[in-house]
Structures are given as C-alpha cells and as structure tokens.
Amino acid sequence: MKATVENKQLLEDVQNIYLGNLGTIDTNISLPSTGKNGSQFQWQSDEHLFITDDGKVTRPMPGVGNRVVHLNLTAKLGNKTLQKQYTATVIQEPRKVAIDHLVDLKLTIHSSSYDLPQVVVVKLADGSYTTAEVTWQRDFDPAALTQTISGTVKENGASVKATIKRVPQDEHGWHNPFKTLPVELLGDNPYISGSQTMLTHLKTIDTDQLLFNFRQAVGLPVDPEKQMTGWDAPDCKLRGHTTGHYMSALAFAYFDTHESIFKDKLDYLVTELAKVQQTFTKLGAHPGFLSAYDETQFDELEKYETYPNIWAPYYTLDKILNGLLDSYHYTDNQQALAIATKLGDWVVARLNKLSHQQLTKMWSIYIAGEFGGMISAMVRLYRETGRQSYLQTAKLFSNDKLFVPMLTNYDTLNNMHANQHIPQIIGAADLYEETGDENYLQLAENFWNLVVNHHSFANGGVGETEMFHEADAVSKYLTDKTDETCASYNMFKLSQQLFEITRNSKYMDYAENVLNNHLLVANDHQTDGGSTYFLPLRPGGMKQYDTDIDNTCCHGTGLENMVRFQKDLYAFDGESLYVNLFYDSQLTLPDDNGIISQQVKKNHMSVQTDFKSPIAVLIRLPDWMTNLAVTVNGVVAPLNREKGYLRLPALVGQNTIELHYTSRVTVKTAPDNQTLAAVFRGPDMLVKQTDEQQLLAMTTDQLESGTGLVPFNTVHSGHYHAYFKVK
Structure with missing residues (x-):
C-alpha cells in the first residue's frame, strides 16, 4: 500500500514540474530540487555548454543557430524512482549589426488624439531594417495641420525627423455587411474527420478541471485530483489560457451542431466563473478582475518585468475574455457578456492610468508583453455595448515597434516573435472597421503582404522556434520547430478579415493553403484534442501532438481550429454569396431564404442552390484550377472574373452549377x-x-x-x- 502511495505522489510531483516554455529559451531556467510531496529531483543536461545542470543558460553566438538540449530528470521518493526527459531549445543571440542610417518618418494621421511613436525605422549595415527607440524634442501639436519634429535615437545619438500631416476625419467606421452563419460539413475528407474527432473530444472534457486554477486562485473548494497540467499547471504563470480556448471551442461546437451538451458545459463554466469574479472582488481585487491567478503579474508588467518571471498576463486575459465573448455571441449566454463587461471595465481602469511611453515599453517586451488578441477583445466589447471607453482602450494596445514600420512598409520582422504580433495586426483591422482610419488597414495589408510573400513556408505556415527570420529565408530553417500552429490560426483569421474588407481572392487563396496544408495537418486524428505545437518541415520530420497533458498555446488554438473556420467556407452579405473554400458542405441562409451546397470530387465541383430570392453567386478561381469549364443548369456559362472570383448572374430557385477543371501540379x-x-x-x-x-x-x-x-x-x-x- 505504501509503495502505491509513493508511486502516486512521485508521479504527481513530476507532473507538476513547471519549467516554462522550453521551445524558445533565452534566459536561465529554474530547475526545482523538490516536489510538494517530498520527491527529490536531480537534473542532468546533455549539453553543458548551453544549459548547465543547475539551469544556467548560455545562448549560442549569432549565426551559429539554435541548440537543442535534453534535460534528464531523476525523481526519487522513498524507494521509488522515476525518470523523464525534457527537450529545450536555446535560441541564438540576435545578430548585432551597426546602424547604417535612420529613416525619417512621414506620417498622415486622422485623429487629434495622437501620441508620437516611441520608435523609428533604421537601416542596418547588412541592408535589413529594424526599429530603434527615439526621444522627441517636443510633443505633437494637435492644432497644426503639418509639422516636422526632430528627435534623437537613443542607440547612437543620431538625429531623425518626423513629418506629421494631420487630415481630420470623423470616426464613421466601415460597415461589415457579411453575416456569420453556421456551415454543415459533409462527405469524407480530412476536414470533416478532424471536426468530428474534435467534437467527440469536447463532449468528454471535465469542466471542473478547467475551473481548478480559477477556484484555487480565490480559495474556493477544489478537487486535488483535477489539477491542470503543462502550461496550465497550478504553478504555471500562463494558467487559465486553455480554459478560454475551450470556451471558444464549445461555443463554436454548439453554433455548428446545436447539440445541447456543448451549451450545457459552457453555461456551467460561465456560471462558475461568475462566482470566481465575485470572490476576487470580495477579496480586495480591483472590481471586475477575473483570472486563474491574482493581479501580481499585471503589477510586475507595469514595472517592466520580463519572462519567465512573468508570462504574458494580458495574453491569458485575452483568451478568457474572448472565450466569454464567443459564449455570448454564438450561444446567446447573457451572463458571459456581463462577466466580460466587468472584466473590460477592469482593463479600462488599469490601462488609462498609464502613459503612452509606459504602454509602448510594456508591449515591446518579448513574451512578457505579449497581449494576444486584446485589441480585438476590447473592440468586440465596444460592438456589443456601444461604450466608447472600450474602443479608446483598444487603441492603448497599439504597439509602435510593430505598427510604425508596417504602416511605412518596412520589413522589420526579422527576430520578432511571430504569434506575439499577428493578433496585434488583426486588432488593427478591427480598429479600421470601427474608426475608418485608413492607417490601420494600410498597416494590416502591408504586414500580410510581407508575411505571406516573404516570411512563410510553402504550406503557408510561418515562424521557426516561434520567430520570424530574414525575409525569403527558407532552406536553413527547415527544422523540427517550423510552422507554429498558433501563428497559422491567426494568419487565417487575418486573411478572412481582409477578404471581407476588400473582397480580394488573394486572401482566401492563402487561407485555403494554410487551412488545408497546416491547420488540418496539425490536427491529431485521435479523439484526444491534440494538435501540433510545431509542424516539422525538415527531411524525415515527424509530428508530435500536444494534448491536455501539455496544454501549450497551440493545444489551445488547436481546440478551436476544427470547429471555428468552417463558417468561413462561404461569405454572405445579403445580396452576394461567395464560395471561398472547397469542401463538401451546406449553408442554410437566414430568414428561410434557401440553401447552397457543394460537393467536391477529383477535378469536378458541383454547387447546388435553392434560393427564395435572387442572389449572385461568386466562386473563387484559384491558380491551381486550370482548363476550367462552367455550366449553369447544363448551359455553358461565360467566365466573368471579378477580383479572382467567377461571378454568375443572380440565381433564384433550384440551380446546378458544375465546374470541370484540371488540378494543376x-x-x-x-x-x-x-x-x-x-x-x-x-x-x-x-x-x-x-x-x-x-x-x-x-x-x-x-x-x-x-x-x-x-x-x-x-x-x-x-x-x-x-x-x-x-x-
């Protein structure tokens, strides 16, 4: 009996070990020596040059490349011994290249409430571009239509100028006419099989386990047998993020299927999180606060603390907030909106006390300052409530280090964390939709073009060890740590958003590639909710699936991938219906206005429509579709192209559209x-x-x-x- 207890306690101690994100190590690691049950830990590194047995890290020199190190653990409790190996990647030091010259800023702004950027673009001696901190001699004068301000770059003391032209503009916003509608997947293909396995997994989740860290944070009763693990372990500083993803996944699962089990689980989570939020306030937290830990990490971020001492508190908050908003939007859970509104008020109160300089410095901190989709979350709160304070606070997350070079179309992405910044661009597109400020759209389009055309692999995936690297560099980055799933998840979202704004097919061309050849590839074929953190592209690579044991960031987004994006197969604005992606599926239009379905076979697609009123159908024409012939009800149709789409005359009643083509190699x-x-x-x-x-x-x-x-x-x-x- 004693041996059984020791086994269980030893296993529990090992499972609760928290080492942080071992995928991108750039600082010392805290290697624990004991577990809470008394287990003794001994560590041995297989490469002491980069990580010592006590966790001291020495990063490789620039140009040497990242180094993979195995940390071997021997855990002992009584007479029991357990061994485990951890794999860590120590990232090389960034190349330090001298500044060649500074780039004077030329900006056109549309708002009187404007803060001068805290960075400027600089060209380095190797021909690449980056940003550098700048100190301006005076503030921006909102009354002046045009002004030139001088500044000094801190790194080398050189002078730089910013010419600011103000073009007043009413914040009228951009009306998005597209409706979010559930799509039913049909047939036999990797998409529907991936969706079905994820739906099966979501039905099995233990909601009390997802609530463990939240309840423990405020002293509510918990079951010790239901601790979370991995990046959601009780001592992990990112805990809580997975629960937010599960909420979003459950919301989409109910939206897709209308099976009550998904809404029942979600309603329970929301009700219990409301209790946690109330308890936080009773314990003295600032009103509205909700997380799986207290406010300390937010306090430390405002003092510019770095990872791993803190780990992206606003990133975790984003997952919780968007999980609540998805619960409201897709399942009509009114309590979820009430919780989200209080949490949004907490964000408003906190950030509006800080200066632009403080915020800029916070958001530029690697990992610790990562705030995920907080811009989008605050914009969503504004859309649901109409409160201007949410929209104004969304703007406080603007990151000069990213937004300034993207607006001026300079590629400064080398050595920047990919998924830390993609959601910020999605937020910029959201701000364009609500304000009409063309700068937000311009920087979003510039970023998309740079990433897709110069920083992606053939399958649309981006990043290696989570990082952007030099433009057009592929061959030396084919490793086990290519294609972070989170990054592709967000690139798809950005592409879909830019399509709705522009109706340009190039965005859905990319979305098709990254969905078909990364997100569907990353999904585990088992019903364990697994997905890849990285998708290896090296010769002889092999996928490893993260499940709820690991709870990495990509396990979180992976939960959503198979139930979130099917709504984007079609786009309907009330008059025109776009067929964007080609999978067997059916869409029922609102107001009982009919249906459209598609069936895809080798070199042939059949689209069936049954509309109550005339609707124009536009079908995307990708480059891989050659020798195309189209008929409508057996009659050859002219190939009228519009922004990469085949536009058919408005259809009413029952119609059959046939596409015959050759699939180009x-x-x-x-x-x-x-x-x-x-x-x-x-x-x-x-x-x-x-x-x-x-x-x-x-x-x-x-x-x-x-x-x-x-x-x-x-x-x-x-x-x-x-x-x-x-x-």
Whole structure:
C-alpha cells in the first residue's frame, strides 16, 4: 500500500514540474530540487555548454543557430524512482549589426488624439531594417495641420525627423455587411474527420478541471485530483489560457451542431466563473478582475518585468475574455457578456492610468508583453455595448515597434516573435472597421503582404522556434520547430478579415493553403484534442501532438481550429454569396431564404442552390484550377472574373452549377534555394512518407507526376518529407 502511495505522489510531483516554455529559451531556467510531496529531483543536461545542470543558460553566438538540449530528470521518493526527459531549445543571440542610417518618418494621421511613436525605422549595415527607440524634442501639436519634429535615437545619438500631416476625419467606421452563419460539413475528407474527432473530444472534457486554477486562485473548494497540467499547471504563470480556448471551442461546437451538451458545459463554466469574479472582488481585487491567478503579474508588467518571471498576463486575459465573448455571441449566454463587461471595465481602469511611453515599453517586451488578441477583445466589447471607453482602450494596445514600420512598409520582422504580433495586426483591422482610419488597414495589408510573400513556408505556415527570420529565408530553417500552429490560426483569421474588407481572392487563396496544408495537418486524428505545437518541415520530420497533458498555446488554438473556420467556407452579405473554400458542405441562409451546397470530387465541383430570392453567386478561381469549364443548369456559362472570383448572374430557385477543371501540379521552389522545392496537386501539399533523414533528390518529372506522394493532411504518424531536392 505504501509503495502505491509513493508511486502516486512521485508521479504527481513530476507532473507538476513547471519549467516554462522550453521551445524558445533565452534566459536561465529554474530547475526545482523538490516536489510538494517530498520527491527529490536531480537534473542532468546533455549539453553543458548551453544549459548547465543547475539551469544556467548560455545562448549560442549569432549565426551559429539554435541548440537543442535534453534535460534528464531523476525523481526519487522513498524507494521509488522515476525518470523523464525534457527537450529545450536555446535560441541564438540576435545578430548585432551597426546602424547604417535612420529613416525619417512621414506620417498622415486622422485623429487629434495622437501620441508620437516611441520608435523609428533604421537601416542596418547588412541592408535589413529594424526599429530603434527615439526621444522627441517636443510633443505633437494637435492644432497644426503639418509639422516636422526632430528627435534623437537613443542607440547612437543620431538625429531623425518626423513629418506629421494631420487630415481630420470623423470616426464613421466601415460597415461589415457579411453575416456569420453556421456551415454543415459533409462527405469524407480530412476536414470533416478532424471536426468530428474534435467534437467527440469536447463532449468528454471535465469542466471542473478547467475551473481548478480559477477556484484555487480565490480559495474556493477544489478537487486535488483535477489539477491542470503543462502550461496550465497550478504553478504555471500562463494558467487559465486553455480554459478560454475551450470556451471558444464549445461555443463554436454548439453554433455548428446545436447539440445541447456543448451549451450545457459552457453555461456551467460561465456560471462558475461568475462566482470566481465575485470572490476576487470580495477579496480586495480591483472590481471586475477575473483570472486563474491574482493581479501580481499585471503589477510586475507595469514595472517592466520580463519572462519567465512573468508570462504574458494580458495574453491569458485575452483568451478568457474572448472565450466569454464567443459564449455570448454564438450561444446567446447573457451572463458571459456581463462577466466580460466587468472584466473590460477592469482593463479600462488599469490601462488609462498609464502613459503612452509606459504602454509602448510594456508591449515591446518579448513574451512578457505579449497581449494576444486584446485589441480585438476590447473592440468586440465596444460592438456589443456601444461604450466608447472600450474602443479608446483598444487603441492603448497599439504597439509602435510593430505598427510604425508596417504602416511605412518596412520589413522589420526579422527576430520578432511571430504569434506575439499577428493578433496585434488583426486588432488593427478591427480598429479600421470601427474608426475608418485608413492607417490601420494600410498597416494590416502591408504586414500580410510581407508575411505571406516573404516570411512563410510553402504550406503557408510561418515562424521557426516561434520567430520570424530574414525575409525569403527558407532552406536553413527547415527544422523540427517550423510552422507554429498558433501563428497559422491567426494568419487565417487575418486573411478572412481582409477578404471581407476588400473582397480580394488573394486572401482566401492563402487561407485555403494554410487551412488545408497546416491547420488540418496539425490536427491529431485521435479523439484526444491534440494538435501540433510545431509542424516539422525538415527531411524525415515527424509530428508530435500536444494534448491536455501539455496544454501549450497551440493545444489551445488547436481546440478551436476544427470547429471555428468552417463558417468561413462561404461569405454572405445579403445580396452576394461567395464560395471561398472547397469542401463538401451546406449553408442554410437566414430568414428561410434557401440553401447552397457543394460537393467536391477529383477535378469536378458541383454547387447546388435553392434560393427564395435572387442572389449572385461568386466562386473563387484559384491558380491551381486550370482548363476550367462552367455550366449553369447544363448551359455553358461565360467566365466573368471579378477580383479572382467567377461571378454568375443572380440565381433564384433550384440551380446546378458544375465546374470541370484540371488540378494543376505546382512545384514551389524555395526563394533562397532554387534546387529546394515543395510540390502541390491542386490545393494539396504532397509529402513522401519515409524514415530517410537526408533530403531526397527527385527530378521535376517525378515531382510533377506525384508518384509515391500523398496529401500532407492525410498523414497522421511516421516520418515524412515535405521539401525535396530538385535534380
């Protein structure tokens, strides 16, 4: 009996070890020596040059590359011993390149409430661009239509100028006519199988486990057997984020299916979180506060504390807040909006006490200052309530280090954390929609173009060890840590948003690629809610799935991927209906106005409509669709193109649209190595399943025939090659 107890206590101590995010190590690691049950821990590093046995970290020199280090744990309790290995990636020091010259700022602004940016763009000696802190000689004069202000760059004392032109503009906003409608997935394809496995998983979740950290934070009763693990362990500084993702996933699951089990689970979570919020206030927290920990991390961020001493408190808050807003928007849970409103008031009160300089410094801090989708969350609160304070506070999350170079179209993304910044751009697009300020749209479009055209892999994924690297650099970054799932999740959201604003097909072209060849690939084929943190693209790579044991950021977004994006297969504005993505599916229009469905087979798509009133149908025409022939009710239709879409005349009643085409085989070469390529058949990236660890050489004919290659999104386990050497 004693041995059984010791086993259980030892296992519990090991499971509760919290080392932070081991995927991007840039500072010392705190390696615990004991567990709460008395277990003794001994650590041994297999590469003392980069991580010592006591957790001291030495980063590799610039240009050497990141280093993977294994930390081997031996845990003992009584006569019981348990061993476990942790894999850590120590990221290299950023290259320090001298400033060549400064770039004078030329900005047009549309608001009198404007703060001068705290950074300017500088060109480095190697030809790349970055930002540098600047001190201005005087403040912006809101009464002047045009003014030039001088400043000094702190790094080298050089002078720089900012010419500010003010063009007054009423905040009229942009009306989004598109309606969010549930789409039913049909047929037999990786999307519907991924959706079904996720729905099955969501039905099994233990809501009391998701509430554990919240209840413990305020002293409410908890069951010790229901502790969260991984990045949601009781001593992890990011705890609470997974619960927010689960709430969003449950909301979309109910929106998709209307099965009561999802709403029942969500209603229970919301009710219990309301109790936690009330208890926080009774215990002396500032009114409205809600989290899985107290306000300390927010206090420390305002003192510019860094990771891992704190870990992105506003990022966690974003997940909770958006989970509540999704609960309200997609399941009509009024209590969720009430909780979110109080939490939004807490954010308003907190941030409006801080200066622009303080906020800018906070948001520029690596990881600790990551605030996820807080701009979007505050804008959503404004949309639901009409309270201007939420919209004004959303603007306080503007990050000069990102927004200034993106607005002026300078690529400063090298060495920036990818997923820390993509949601900020989504927020900028949200601010454009509500204010009409063209600067927000311009910087969002510039960012999208830079990332998609110069910082993405062939399948649309971005980042390596979570970071952006040099523009057009692919070949040296094909590793086990490419394609962070969170980043692709957010790039899809940004693309869909920019499509709605512009109706340009290029945004959905990218969305199709990243959904089909990363997000569907990242989804575990088992019903455990797993998804990849990174999607390896190295030769002989193999997927590893994070589940609720790990609770990484990508496990969180992975919960949403299979139930969130099917609503974006179509877009309907009341008059025009866009067919954006091609999967067997059906959409029922609001107000009993009819249905549209599509069935996709090899080189053929059939679209069925039954509309009560005339509706124009637009079908996206991707580059991979060649030799296209279209008929409507058996009659050949002209190929009238509009921003990358086939526009058909307004249809009413029952109609059949047939598309016959050839799925082009496309060989995409890496921009930095023309002998390195990925291959696609139609929208599908193809891979070769083999244990071989060296780059495979194939002729162009072999690649174009696709012999022995399979769609990436059908591969669950085993080694594969996604890039090939072209002979």
